[in-house]
Amino acid sequence: MSYSEVWDLDVFFKGGSASPEFAQYMNEIKSDIEKLDIHISNWQVTSTDGDEQVLASIMSQYEKISSRLMQASAFIECLAAQDVKDQGAKQLGSQLTAYIAKAKGITAKLDEKLVQLDDGFFAELIERDSLREISFILNERRNKAKEKLSVAEETLIEKLSVDGYHGWSDLYDSIVGSIEIPFVVDGEEKVLSVGQAHNIFAHPDRSVRQRMFVEWEKAWKKQEELFAHALNHIAGFRLNVYESRGWDDFLKEPLETNRMKKETLDSMWNAITDRKEHMHKFLQRKAELLGLEKLSWYDLDAPLDQTEQKRLSYDEGAQFILKHFASFGQQLTAFTEKAFEDAWIEAEDRANKRPGGFCTGFPESNQSRIFMTYSGTLNNVSTLAHELGHAFHSYAMRDVHPLNQDYAMNVAETASTFAEMIVSDAAVNEAQSTKEKIAMLEDKIQRTIALLMNIHARFLFETRFYEERKEGFVSADRLNELMVEAQKEAYFDSLEEYHPLFWASKLHFYITGTTFYNFPYTFGYLFSLGIYEKALHSGGEFEEKYIALLKDTGSMNVEDLVRKHLDEDITSKGFWEKAVDTCMKDIDLFLELTQSQAVQGKKQ
Structure with missing residues (x-):
């Protein structure tokens, strides 16, 4: 079976960023927002039975607008990701940002009424029949509203955020989209996008990785002053809003957002920190196997043995995922097959694509779209499985009330990481030789290192940056200093060379829609391990329990959910x-399987 590596967006709106159909859709969203504004403004709260019908009607309108805004946002995000030079997509993004700000200002009025x-x-x-299904959402909105400013002030904040907050994120995206990195690959000089360049860090030849790291650092160094301004002003805007609301803890918003x-x-990070020494042993062993005293940043994704690294075509990668998903459940497998067959995935390795990967949902169409750059590595296969997990999460909630489908990022990462675990664990178990098993196991542990050490470094950096930003421009x-300090602590000082400009190269620090875009990944990863362990001991009937979760x-709230x-x-x-400790078992097995190789390497 041959699958398309380019997604189908025409099924939503034909014509890309120039689509007349989408332009009409945007006009309808604007009109719907204006109607909602009038409806909320006309609501005279009496705390009597008459409020029930009004609130139910308002929430119905709000539900429709929310779905349409997500649909439009997903379409624009896909356009911008597939071609960073698409100016039309950027203009649509700015337009939608204004609509979202307007909608937030209006819903601030709703919160005031509540x-x-x-x-x-x-x-x-x-608790009445017309509202019981969304009681959690209404109660959550009301409690949050009690801690915010007046409607007029919150509306003003949303208006100012378009150019004074989100604008800095847009600027960052524009600069990154223009970055080109010249590089010689296999004797051929190419001009790479940052997405293509980042894939080089998985190259088996260390000299190639090292050369790329030098060029990578140069590229971000050229723009570091602009990136520093963007990061400072994003954080400064947030901190000023927090101060105005009387919030003294900048973690208040991300914690509440993640419920x-x-x-x-704190318990999660403490448990991880207590086991950093064990992760350090893995990094030391990997260095020994690569013939190094210590790993450097650009060695973290390096394959151990070039001869043992599988290269899978896109179709082979798809079949690999489908085969292992089938070991878990029928619904996940059938859904994934549909995603491949209906071209829900943009995977082509080409220029002008945004770096990284994501999954976005089109709620009005009950579909998702997945974006990545697939180059045939096992890591690419894992990324694809990860994003398919996100898509399955949306699919599993298709019959849930639309306003109850807005799950937080920490639990959003659960389904994705769970899907990734199915593929990576099965790949290790079906390895045909010890060397292949080591390679598969190392690829799996790499994700543990990324989620328990790399993400921890991001959290430590961002926490300390926000503390210093309170006192002024950083x-x-x-x-650079804060980043290296955070990386040394998070990696248990296991590396020889770090990545000081990681704060500039990582898109997540510049996302304004979600603050502290880091710890939810680790939460989702570890939470998914708990679910995965139960699945292993529950047999085929577990899929229904998983979907119920x-x-x-x-x-x-996540505490109640668990x-x-x-x-x-x-x-x-x-x-x-x-x-x-589930992750540490993988490291123990890796250390056991590579003991003889490590001893031999030391003798040489």
């Missing part, structure tokens, strides 16, 4: 220790 309702009446109201407690976050030189992810479906307390370190 606060005006008598506490006792509100508690009784949301989790600070105790949960220079590019200081950002996914359906609840948009309407529960207590309900896994009967665990995630505010305690014990849950996280068990999850991290």
Whole structure:
């Protein structure tokens, strides 16, 4: 079976960024927002039965607008990702940002109305038939509204954010889109996009990786002053808003957004930190196997043995994923086959594509789209499985009330990492030789290192950067220092050379829609390990339980979610220790299988 490596967007709107159909769709969104504004403004709160019908009608309108904004956002994101030079997509993105800001300003009025309702009446109201299904969402909105500024002030913030906040993120994307890195690959001089250039760090030849790292650093160094301004102003805007609201903790927003407690976050990081020495042993062993005293940043993704590294065509990668998904459940397999057959995936390795990968949902069409650059590595296959997991999460929630489908990023990473685990674990188990098993196992452990060490470095950096940003502008030189300090701590000082400009090269630091775009990845990874362990011991019937858990992810706090479906307390370190120890078992096996090779390497 041959699958297309280019996604189909015409099924949504034909003509790309110049689509007349999409232009009409955007006009309809604008009109719907204006109608919602009038409806909310005309609502005279009385804390009587008359409020039920009004609120139910408003929430129905809001549901429609939310779905349409997500549909439009997904389409624009896909256009911008497939061609960073698409100016039309950038203009549409700016237009949509303004619409979203307008909608947020209007829903601030809704939140004010919710606060005006008598506490006792509100508690009784949301349990009525017309509103019970979205009671969690309404209660959450009301509680958050109590901690915000007046409607006029919050609306002004949203208006100013278009150019004073999101604009810095747009600037970053524009600069990154223009970066080209000249590089000689296999004797041929090419001009690479940053996405293509990043794939070179998985090259088996260290001299090639090293040359790329030099060029990589040069590329980001040229723009570091602009990136420093963008990062500082994004953080500065956030901190000013927090201060105005009376919030003294910059983690308040990301924790509330992820519906989790600070105790949960601290317990997770403490469990990871306690086991850093074990991860350090893996990095030391990998260095020995590569004939090095210590790994450098550009060695982290290096394959151990060129002869043992499989290169899979896109179709082979697809079949690999389908084969192993089939070992888990029929619904996941059937869904994934549909995604491949209906061209939901943009995987072609070509110039002018955005770096990285993502999955985005088209809620009105009940479809998703996956973006990545596929070059045939096992890591690419894992990334593809990861993004398919995201898409399956949306599919699993297709019958859930639309307003209960807005799950937080930490649980969003659960389904994706779970899907990734199915593929990577099965790949290790079916290895045909010890060398192949080592290669597969190392690829799997690389993700543990990335999620428990790399992500930890990002969290440490961002936390310390925000502390210093409270006192004023943080220079590019200081950002470099903070990044290296964070990397040394997170990697247990295991590396010889670090990546000081990682703060400039990592898109996640510049995402304005989500603050602290880091720790949810680690949460999702470890949470998924707990689910995966249960799946291994539950047999084929577990898929239904898994889908039941996914359906609840948009309407529960994570502590309650885990207590309900896994009967665990995630505010305690014990849950996280068990999850991290699952990763350590992989490292133990790797150390055992490579012991003789390491000894031989030392003798040489």
